[in-house]
Amino acid sequence: MTAKMPSMTQITHFNYPFTLRARHFSSSSIYRSSTSDSSPLSAASVASSFLSKFASLGPQTRTQTLDANQLQLLSLTLNRPTLYADSPHLSNAAPPPAGTPLPPGYHLAYFTPPFLEGELGADGTDKSYNPESPFTRRMWAGGEVRWPRRDGEVLNPLRVGQEVRETTKVLSAEPKVVRKTGEEMIVVGVEKMFENEDGVAVIDRRNWVFRKALPTDGPKHNPPQPCVGVSSSQPAPEPSSPTAKVHVRTLKQTPVTLFRFSALTFNGHKIHYSLPWAREVEGHKSIVVHGPLNLISILDFWRDVRGQGGKSDEFSIVPESISYRATNPLYAEEEYRMFLEEDGKEGRVQIYGPTGDVAMKAEIRAF
Numbered sequence: 001m002t003a004k005m006p007s008m009t010q011i012t013h014f015n016y017p018f019t020l021r022a023r024h025f026s027s028s029s030i031y032r033s034s035t036s037d038s039s040p041l042s043a044a045s046v047a048s049s050f051l052s053k054f055a056s057l058g059p060q061t062r063t064q065t066l067d068a069n070q071l072q073l074l075s076l077t078l079n080r081p082t083l084y085a086d087s088p089h090l091s092n093a094a095p096p097p098a099g100t101p102l103p104p105g106y107h108l109a110y111f112t113p114p115f116l117e118g119e120l121g122a123d124g125t126d127k128s129y130n131p132e133s134p135f136t137r138r139m140w141a142g143g144e145v146r147w148p149r150r151d152g153e154v155l156n157p158l159r160v161g162q163e164v165r166e167t168t169k170v171l172s173a174e175p176k177v178v179r180k181t182g183e184e185m186i187v188v189g190v191e192k193m194f195e196n197e198d199g200v201a202v203i204d205r206r207n208w209v210f211r212k213a214l215p216t217d218g219p220k221h222n223p224p225q226p227c228v229g230v231s232s233s234q235p236a237p238e239p240s241s242p243t244a245k246v247h248v249r250t251l252k253q254t255p256v257t258l259f260r261f262s263a264l265t266f267n268g269h270k271i272h273y274s275l276p277w278a279r280e281v282e283g284h285k286s287i288v289v290h291g292p293l294n295l296i297s298i299l300d301f302w303r304d305v306r307g308q309g310g311k312s313d314e315f316s317i318v319p320e321s322i323s324y325r326a327t328n329p330l331y332a333e334e335e336y337r338m339f340l341e342e343d344g345k346e347g348r349v350q351i352y353g354p355t356g357d358v359a360m361k362a363e364i365r366a367f
Contacts, residue, residue, distance in 0.1 A: 041133075041134060042175070042184065043135060043175035043176070043177075043184040043185060043186050044175040046131045046132050046135050046175075046186060047131060047173040047174060047175045047186045048173075049131075049132060050131040050132065050170075050173045050186070050188070051170065051172075051173045054129075054169075054170040058169075059167050059168060059169040060167070060168045060169070061165055061166065061167045061168075062111055062165070062166045062168075063163060063164070063165050063166075064110060064111055064163070064164055064166070065161065065162070065163050065164075066102070066110060066158060066159065066160055066161060066162050066164055067110075067160075068095035068096050068097070068098070068100070068160045068161070069095050070109050070110065070264065071083070071095065071096055071100070071102060071106060071109070071160060072090050072095040072096060073109075073260075073264055074106055074109040074264055075090055075106075076090055076091060077257060077260040077261055077264060078257075078296065078297075078300065079257070080300065083096060083100065083103060084103070084317075085307055087100075095160075096160050097160065098159075098160050098161035099159050099160060099161060100159060100160040101157035101158070101159050102157060102158045102159065102160070103299070103300070103303065103317075104145075104147065104299045104303065104317070104318050104319060104322075105145070105292075105295055105296040105299040105300075106296065107158055107194055107202050107204070108265060108292045108295070108296065109264050109265055110164070111166045111192075111194075112264075112265055112266035112267075113126035113128060113266055113267075114266075115127075115128075117268070120268050121136055121138075122136075122213065123137065123138075123213075123269060123270050123271070123277070123281075123282075124267075124268035124269050124270040124274075125138050125267075125268065125269045126267075126268070129170065129188060129190055129208070130210065131173065131186050131188065131210050133213065134212040134213050135184075135185065135186045135210040135211065135212060135213075136210060136212075136213045137210060137211040137212060137213050137214060138208050138209070138210055138269075139208065139209045139210075139211070139291075139326075140206070140207075140208060140290070140291035140292065140326060141187065141207040141208060141209045141291075141325065141326055142206075142207050142291075142323075142324050142325035142326055143204065143205050143206040143207050143323070143324065144204075144205045144321060144322065144323040144324075145202065145203070145204045145205070145295075145321065145322050146202070146203045146320065146321040147201070147202055147318050147319065147320065147321070148200055148201075148203065149320075149367065150198075150199065152367075155318060156196065156198045156199055156200070156201045157201060157318065158194060158196060158201045158202060159196070162196045162197070163196070163197070164194055164195065164196050164201070165194070165195045165196075166192055166193070166194055167192070167193045167195070168190060168191070168192050168193075169190070169191050170188065170189070170190055171189040171190060171191050171205065172187075172188065172189040173186055173187070173188050173189075174186065174187045174189075183211065183212075184212070185209055185210060185211045185212075186209070186210045187207055187208070187209055187210075188207070188208045188209075188210060189205065189206070189207050190205070190206050190208070191203065191204070191205045191206075192204040192205075192206070214281055214282065234337055234352040234356045236248055236339060237339055237341070237350070239341060239343075240341065240343070240348075241343055243343055243344065244341050244342065244343035245341070245342050245343075246339055246340070246341050246342075247301070247305050247339070247340045247341075247342065248337060248338070248339055248340075249301050249337070249338045249340070250335060250336070250337050250338075251297060251335070251336055251337075251338060252333065252334065252335045252336070253289050253293070253330070253332055253333075253334075254332060254333065255273070255287060255332045255333070257293075257332075258272050258273060258287055258289065258290065258293075258332055259272075259273050261290055261293050262290070265290075265292065267290070271284060271287065271288045272287055272288055272289075272290055273287060274287070275287055284329060284331065285331060286331040286332050286333065286334075287331065287332045288329050288330070288331060288332075289329070289330040289331065289332065291326045291360070294326070294330070294351060294359070294360050295322075295324055295360075295362075297338065298322070298324070298338065298340075298349050298351075298360070298362050298364075299319075299322065299364075301338055301340055301349070302319065302340060302342075302347055302349070302364055303317040303318075305340060305342060306342075306366075316366070316367075319347075319364050319365060319366050319367075320345075320365045320366060320367050321364070321365050322362055322363070322364045322365075323362065323363050324349075324360060324361065324362035324363075325360065325361055325362075326359070326360050327357075327358050327359060327360065327361065328353060328357045328358065328359045329359070330351070330353055330359045334353065334354050335354060336351060336352060336353050336354060336359065337351070337352050338350075338351045338352075339351075339352070345365055345366045345367070346363075346364070346365060346366075347362075347363070347364035347365070347366070348361075348362070348363055348364075349361065349362040349363075349364065
């Protein structure tokens with residue numbers, strides 16, 4: 001995409017106070033494979049040990065009833081007073097009734113990690129799928145989510161009140177080296193499959209990057225200056241074809257939103273709510289916006305756009321798939337912009353931070 005401005009008839013603006021067949025994005029320009037296993041603590045040896053462990057354990061399953069209160073609270077946390085255009089208002093009201101379908105991406109508020117605080121990592125993260133020390137510093141790097149149809153047509157959404165089974169299995173663990181710094185890390189791929197009484201409803205593949213843990217009792221980092229809330233000046237990209245339209249949404253996540261999202265997802269990762277940890281230990285300039293929160297924001301934006309085009313039925317606002325990759329952090333109180341290029345069944349999204357850097361990119365395919 002270029003920075004040339006499209007005509008005003010090709011852009012739709014959305015401003016909220018809250019804040020292809022899908023393919024995997026290549027990271028070959030950022031990382032190279034790590035093949036050295038001369039040290040017992042090398043990324044290659046730790047990744048190999050990690051894969052051996054989960055090969056012997058096999059897939060892990062949990063069962064949960066989808067609670068209406070959780071769905072209501074997530075929608076309100078996102079500053080969305082209704083689930084759908086024709087749904088009742090959720091603020092200070094009864095939760096959604098049994099049978100209400102979950103909007104795409106909202107499954108992320110369920111099957112949260114059930115651990116005592118003492119079982120979490122030093123940074124507050126769930127250690128279920130952590131490689132061995134020292135590669136325990138986890139970051140959500142991206143992934144792919146699919147909503148399969150039976151016979152290519154019949155949608156099987158997750159619904160309030162359903163008993164759902166989550167099956168988790170490890171797909172991969174690859175040692176990598178950052179080209180610019182020589183830092184070793186491990187990229188872990190995990191698949192989560194969600195099934196109700198009618199079969200598979202969601203297939204969620206996630207990629208986590210594990211870097212070496214940072215010392216918490218050593219010298220403090222010298223982080224950048226705090227966020228100042230400067231709006232991004234990134235111009236809207238020109239549509240890539242005569243039939244494409246570019247839509248724009250401006251977002252800003254507050255510390256309250258991040259805290260509430262962490263609470264709902266039972267995510268203890270300190271970079272999302274502890275300013276001292278985020279700045280002094282991790283070297284961020286403020287608390288960090290969750291990768292899954294950005295994923296949900298993208299999906300909400302996409303279904304809002306389709307709803308404006310008259311496609312508001314349950315089938316049309318759930319995509320076939322989305323693939324996405326996080327590339328740079330976003331911070332609380334920063335205003336940033338999301339660009340969605342829609343062209344038939346294809347949707348391409350880029351999120352730009354206030355400095356013009358791409359923070360996340362995604363590709364959406366509709367049926």
